[in-house]
Amino acid sequence: MRSPVGTTLRRGRASDEGPALPEGSPPPVLVVEGLTVTLGGREVLKDVSFNLHAGELAGLIGSNGAGKTTLLRAVLGLQGTAAGTVTLSGRRDHGSLGYVPQKVSLDPDLPVRARDLVALGIDGQRLGVGLHSSSRRARAEELLSSVGALHLADARVGALSGGEQQRVLIAHALASKPRLLLLDEPLANLDLRSTQETVSLLAGLTRSHGVAVLVSTHDINPLLPFMHCVVYLAGGRAASGRTAEVVRSDVLSRLYGQHVDVLHAHGRVIVSVGDEHRESGCELAPDDCAEEGQPA
Amino acid sequence: MSVLHAVFAPGFFTSGPVLAAVLIGGVVALVSAPAGFLTVMRSHSFAGHAFSEVTATGGSAAYLVGVGPLLGYVVAALAGAGAMGALGVERHKSRDLVAGVVLGATLGLTALFLYLTTTSQSTSGAAVTVLFGSLFAVSSSDWPTVVALGGAALALVGVGWRPLLLSSVSPELAAARGVRLRLVESAYLAAVALAVALASMTVGAILSTALLVGPAAAALRFARTPARACAWAAAIGLVAVWGGIVLAYDSYDWPPSQQGWPVSFFVVFLVLATYLASYLFGRHRDPAHRDPAHRDPAHRDPAHRDPAHRDPAHRDPAHRDPAHRDPAHRGEA
Amino acid sequence: MGAGLFSSFMTGTWLEASIVAVAAGAVGFFVVVRGAAFAAHAIPQGAFTGAAGAALVGVNTLAGVGVFSFLAATAIARWGRRARRDVVTALILVGLLGLGSLFLSMSLEYSAQTFSLLFGEPLAVGTGELLPTGAIAAACLALIVAMYRRLMLTSVAPELAAARGVNPENVETWFLLSVGAATTLALPVVGALLVFSLMIGPPSAARFIARRPAAAVAVSVALALVTVWVAIAAAFYSGWPLGFFVGVLGVVWYLLGRLVHARTGDARSTGDARSTGDARSTGDARSPAPQGPAAGAALRKALAPPGISS
Numbered sequence: 019m020r021s022p023v024g025t026t027l028r029r030g031r032a033s034d035e036g037p038a039l040p041e042g043s044p045p046p047v048l049v050v051e052g053l054t055v056t057l058g059g060r061e062v063l064k065d066v067s068f069n070l071h072a073g074e075l076a077g078l079i080g081s082n083g084a085g086k087t088t089l090l091r092a093v094l095g096l097q098g099t100a101a102g103t104v105t106l107s108g109r110r111d112h113g114s115l116g117y118v119p120q121k122v123s124l125d126p127d128l129p130v131r132a133r134d135l136v137a138l139g140i141d142g143q144r145l146g147v148g149l150h151s152s153s154r155r156a157r158a159e160e161l162l163s164s165v166g167a168l169h170l171a172d173a174r175v176g177a178l179s180g181g182e183q184q185r186v187l188i189a190h191a192l193a194s195k196p197r198l199l200l201l202d203e204p205l206a207n208l209d210l211r212s213t214q215e216t217v218s219l220l221a222g223l224t225r226s227h228g229v230a231v232l233v234s235t236h237d238i239n240p241l242l243p244f245m246h247c248v249v250y251l252a253g254g255r256a257a258s259g260r261t262a263e264v265v266r267s268d269v270l271s272r273l274y275g276q277h278v279d280v281l282h283a284h285g286r287v288i289v290s291v292g293d294e295h296r297e298s299g300c301e302l303a304p305d306d307c308a309e310e311g312q313p314a
Numbered sequence: 315m316s317v318l319h320a321v322f323a324p325g326f327f328t329s330g331p332v333l334a335a336v337l338i339g340g341v342v343a344l345v346s347a348p349a350g351f352l353t354v355m356r357s358h359s360f361a362g363h364a365f366s367e368v369t370a371t372g373g374s375a376a377y378l379v380g381v382g383p384l385l386g387y388v389v390a391a392l393a394g395a396g397a398m399g400a401l402g403v404e405r406h407k408s409r410d411l412v413a414g415v416v417l418g419a420t421l422g423l424t425a426l427f428l429y430l431t432t433t434s435q436s437t438s439g440a441a442v443t444v445l446f447g448s449l450f451a452v453s454s455s456d457w458p459t460v461v462a463l464g465g466a467a468l469a470l471v472g473v474g475w476r477p478l479l480l481s482s483v484s485p486e487l488a489a490a491r492g493v494r495l496r497l498v499e500s501a502y503l504a505a506v507a508l509a510v511a512l513a514s515m516t517v518g519a520i521l522s523t524a525l526l527v528g529p530a531a532a533a534l535r536f537a538r539t540p541a542r543a544c545a546w547a548a549a550i551g552l553v554a555v556w557g558g559i560v561l562a563y564d565s566y567d568w569p570p571s572q573q574g575w576p577v578s579f580f581v582v583f584l585v586l587a588t589y590l591a592s593y594l595f596g597r598h599r600d601p602a603h604r605d606p607a608h609r610d611p612a613h614r615d616p617a618h619r620d621p622a623h624r625d626p627a628h629r630d631p632a633h634r635d636p637a638h639r640d641p642a643h644r645g646e647a
Numbered sequence: 648m649g650a651g652l653f654s655s656f657m658t659g660t661w662l663e664a665s666i667v668a669v670a671a672g673a674v675g676f677f678v679v680v681r682g683a684a685f686a687a688h689a690i691p692q693g694a695f696t697g698a699a700g701a702a703l704v705g706v707n708t709l710a711g712v713g714v715f716s717f718l719a720a721t722a723i724a725r726w727g728r729r730a731r732r733d734v735v736t737a738l739i740l741v742g743l744l745g746l747g748s749l750f751l752s753m754s755l756e757y758s759a760q761t762f763s764l765l766f767g768e769p770l771a772v773g774t775g776e777l778l779p780t781g782a783i784a785a786a787c788l789a790l791i792v793a794m795y796r797r798l799m800l801t802s803v804a805p806e807l808a809a810a811r812g813v814n815p816e817n818v819e820t821w822f823l824l825s826v827g828a829a830t831t832l833a834l835p836v837v838g839a840l841l842v843f844s845l846m847i848g849p850p851s852a853a854r855f856i857a858r859r860p861a862a863a864v865a866v867s868v869a870l871a872l873v874t875v876w877v878a879i880a881a882a883f884y885s886g887w888p889l890g891f892f893v894g895v896l897g898v899v900w901y902l903l904g905r906l907v908h909a910r911t912g913d914a915r916s917t918g919d920a921r922s923t924g925d926a927r928s929t930g931d932a933r934s935p936a937p938q939g940p941a942a943g944a945a946l947r948k949a950l951a952p953p954g955i956s957s
Contacts (some may be wrong), residue, residue, distance in 0.1 A: 129540055
């Protein structure tokens with residue numbers, strides 16, 4: 019059974035929100051159909067479907083435990099599925115997907131420079147020691163400069179800041195010229211400026227490299243200006259489509275099975291679930307309300 | 315010449331056992347370097363140490379059965395690798411416990427084998443020989459085997475180098491690249507098993523961890539690339555092993571016994587001295603383009619420069635009051 | 648049956664070994680929970696050097712073991728946090744053992760004595776040593792009881808502990824000192840190499856079997872007692888080293904624990920997953936301050952699954 023809230027991605031007409039989609043794109047890079055994943059007897063994902071095209075930046079939105087990482091791992095083929103299909107256009111091999119995991123703990127004393135990590139992205143799965151070659155070196159530098167991190171090439175990766183590591187890891191993921199780039203919570207633990215830089219970098223990569231990018235995050239707002247479409251996870255189910263079509267009170271209410279308010283304020287979106295008398299965005303996060311200056 | 319004579323006691327270069335020790339020790343240091351580097355990268359020193367205790371079981375079993383210790387070391391180490399792989403030593407949560415349980419089992423067996431050896435064959439000192447070893451006791455006819463096994467370990471690491479390195483940096487990144495983690499883990503465990511088995515011949519089973527972990531850990535302070543780290547580790551290992559041989563040879567004239575100090579002690583001592591020196595002189599030579607706050611404070615902690623910050627092992631062992639002489643223990647040069 | 652096994656000659660052994668088992672079982676539970684197996688292995692081996700040194704200069708073995716346990720525990724606790732902990736532990740271990748090999752080489756009578764230090768010699772424990780043993784065991788247990796909640800908190804959630812003003816480094820130091828105390832007790836009985844087995848085997852099974860910490864400590868102590876009792880009886884009749892039986896039983900406990908866990912584990916892990924899921928959805932408001940703007944926090948709260956019934 020298809021989920022009643024599972025709207026498929028409609029393409030073509032640009033809406034008010036988000037940038038225009040690239041015109042005349044070929045068939046989707048990624049098609050997820052009726053994906054169901056069971057972990058320890060519990061359905062983490064139920065009948066999830068969505069498409070993603072080349073050059074698109076999609077947000078995978080959900081709270082902690084909503085199944086974002088599980089979904090990304092299923093797309094990567096690292097997670098077994100109970101039902102449904104994940105189809106990637108073209109040939110599927112080591113290089114067709116790029117992945118930036120959520121937690122890559124790099125010890126500060128690892129004797130691995132940024133350029134070494136990126137070089138491992140080019141051919142890290144191959145056997146042999148991988149002797150130095152000028153083309154390999156040039157390719158690594160090209161990748162680093164494409165994420166604006168060429169100046170970090172000779173620094174130890176473990177000694178870089180979170181935002182800098184994020185860039186190097188993106189360069190690593192791009193090294194195999196993937197058609198699809200998956201990032202798991204790349205914005206967690208970044209400050210506001212690094213968050214904006216990372217998001218605009220990703221948006222730039224969709225244009226310059228023509229790669230499809232799927233970014234998981236619990237906070238939709240940093241992605242809003244750049245996101246072409248959204249996959250919204252709640253309770254293991256998903257609603258997907260253009261941002262303006264999904265992040266709406268009626269669609270999300272159906273997804274959650276209870277009343278959901280979607281409020282727009284100061285160019286931001288606030289989603290509020292449940293009993294309005296007890297719960298509002300303000301009560302939940304007083305610090306943020308103070309920062310915003312006024313309650314929603 | 316007199317300086318040379320002061321360093322290398324007369325007869326050093328003409329003694330058969332010494333030259334065999336130099337050759338075999340050199341091979342061991344070279345093999346331990348990349349295996350130790352990966353061990354430190356993977357934070358796997360405990361498993362590495364567990365291997366050394368496993369080799370002790372093999373060595374004591376070899377004593378009991380009456381075959382060469384090297385065979386016992388290698389067979390036991392590979393069996394230990396299989397056991398740890400099967401129990402899942404690479405899974406982060408349980409690695410500590412799995413290595414520990416394998417360790418406990420092998421220690422029990424070592425106890426039994428050594429007990430049976432001492433009661434059945436009256437070879438006193440088997441325990442000390444197996445556990446603390448002596449490079450001078452290595453039979454010079456072993457060297458082709460040592461070279462072959464060392465070559466095998468190096469080949470294993472060389473063939474799997476890039477997946478090994480990537481999975482050491484981050485298993486998730488490796489998995490996303492299509493690296494088969496279990497296969498890589500098996501290769502790693504086998505390579506470490508061989509390296510530890512060889513190291514056990516030179517410095518004894520429970521001290522082989524020094525050769526595995528020490529040079530590589532010091533190398534991390536000096537080198538910024540994986541290849542250079544391995545080269546540093548190999549160089550440090552060679553200095554420690556060869557320096558240990560020279561010092562042990564010289565020590566035959568030393569008090570208390572005119573019997574020489576154990577070569578294993580000198581090797582461990584030199585390894586630890588290098589590690590401490592790496593804290594004093596090694597530093598990360600990163601381009602100074604960043605805010606220092608981004609760096610890990612642990613690495614600039616002044617405590618590392620504190621001279622009092624030493625391992626007790628380094629406090630003047632020579633000043634201990636010698637009470638007894640030691641008649642047995644080492645093969646004579 | 649067991650004519651000599653329960654003779655008055657053996658009374659000291661039984662009492663001593665039981666005291667050792669209680670202390671090692673209790674401390675061992677935290678060794679397993681905190682992932683401190685390597686330290687628990689390194690401290691006894693470092694203490695062996697103390698025993699060898701004590702034999703060399705002719706002082707009481709217990710004193711040598713105690714001093715070197717203390718040194719090893721403090722060194723690991725202090726330096727382990729400043730560099731790679733496993734590397735530091737390994738190097739402290741081999742450093743002390745290297746020194747031990749030197750002591751042994753200078754000592755004449757290593758063979759028999761070394762063997763008993765490494766692998767245990769329980770059958771010759773006199774009742775005269777019971778007093779110091781009992782005192783150290785009491786101190787060790789008192790330390791564990793006093794630190795119980797801090798040990799649990801720093802094991803389970805180090806950041807949370809730090810936020811509550813508990814210094815993890817101090818807790819680690821005191822904890823490793825209690826491991827050192829247990830080592831001092833156990834080393835003369837089960838030997839330097841097998842102290843570790845007694846501290847790992849029973850608790851590893853207890854952790855699989857019992858769900859509540861207090862119950863797990865009790866199971867761990869009980870299994871440790873069974874271990875030493877069986878080992879003493881077996882060693883008495885076979886003449887084999889006690890350490891062998893302790894080591895083998897340790898593995899048996901671990902494998903049994905894993906087996907029990909595998910049989911009941913599925914149902915439990917599902918239950919656990921559910922309960923943590925619930926905790927997430929209800930406890931979100933109390934989670935650490937989010938970094939994102941108001942909308943992000945509200946969204947995250949909103950997205951917590953409120954229980955879809957379709």
